[in-house]
Amino acid sequence: QKEVEQNSGPLSVPEGAIASLNCTYSDRGSQSFFWYRQYSGKSPELIMFIYSNGDKEDGRFTAQLNKASQYVSLLIRDSQPSDSATYLCAVNVQGAQKLVFGQGTRLTINP
């Protein structure tokens, strides 16, 4: 089992809809979780982090964490074409203090 798993997509969502990105992780001791956005040919850019169970909202983005299910998700409301990118889930591995990344989900917002 991979340490961090994401559906590689591509995920296609119409403009204005909610895009839902999912991530599962294997290390039950993991404590903090990050979502990065990476445009083609660019570097990863941090958009959200979460370390408490529940929801965390920032503008159009909501991160959701369920530690019991070892599941973290990212919701993007009112999706825009500029949201089209690869979204990387990263988990801060307990004790090792390193980020382990999932393989990324490619999201396309269709006008």
Place this chain on the structure above:
Amino acid sequence: DTAVSQTPKYLVTQMGNDKSIKCEQNLGHDTMYWYKQDSKKFLKIMFSYNNKELIINETVPNRFSPKSPDKAHLNLHINSLELGDSAVYFCASSQEYLALKNEQYFGPGTRLTVT
């Protein structure tokens, strides 16, 4: 102001050559990292330094040698380059080591092509 910078942005070289990539951060962060992103976009950590001290050394061939002259700089030297080394190499930094909120900020990347 560029927070994390890398040079060069592109590097094309032949097999067997030795090359270096440089990274600098002006964020005042204590910890710096090297990542490799392969053609499938999978991003994997290679090394981590905290205040010039090597903290993480993943299973990386010893042809790769990082060096941190001070906590704002982390360089990567690669000996005897192989075709499989072709990838994008990202430098990153974070404010603290062993922090719950280990937010990492990435440089623009160096695309290495070995022919």
